Amino acid sequence: MQLMRKALWMVLPVMLLAGACKKDEENVAPTDDNEAITTATLTLTNKANASDVVTATVENLNTTADFSKATLNLKANTTYSGVVTLLDKTKTPTLDATEEIKEKANEHLFVYTYTATTGAASSLAVTITDEDSNPAPGPYPIGLTTDMKTGAAGTGKLKVVLRHQPNTKNGTATPGSSDLDTDFSVVVQ
Secondary structure (H helix, E strand, O other): OHHHHHHHHHHHHHHHHHHHHOOOOOOOOOOOOOOOOOEEEEEEEEOOOOOOEEEEEEEOOOOOOEEEEOEEEEOOOOEEEEEEEEEEOOOOOOEEHHHHHHHOHHHEEEEEEEEEEEEOHHHEEEEEOOEOOOOOOOOOEOOOEEEEEEOOOEEEEEEEEEEEOOOOOOOOOOOOEEEEEEEEEEEEO
């Protein structure tokens, strides 16, 4: 009996030490949070006249959005090269979220949808001109750069949505969540 107690006293510290060294680890999938975006700017350059540049900006997307500078005044029957720039002004210095999207292009997709208010529905057509490096069946479009072709005069709204699609990007807007969802007014004349 005494031998058994002695053996127990020797085993107990070893068990306690072994238990103290073992951590309750949990395999947690890394989170891939959405981008923080406060400012979205579309810059369109007329392909036939590089000095004809149109810029529209939506500010304060994280609070009450300011659309006062968000109108694209475009010429009819013209093709523009488009670039979107996204900023997070809650950071000091301001963070260029566009760079993060470039770095994680395989997880992001811009979706551009034009809805006519007056004039033809074909007053604006958007074609994405950049693509990611996803393997087959990719690559898929990104949408940081575009061609925007205007038709006849008219007005409308251009909805710009940035879809965040880590591990699910398939070239469609369906998977993922939205990092950005805003509208730009369009005037084609």
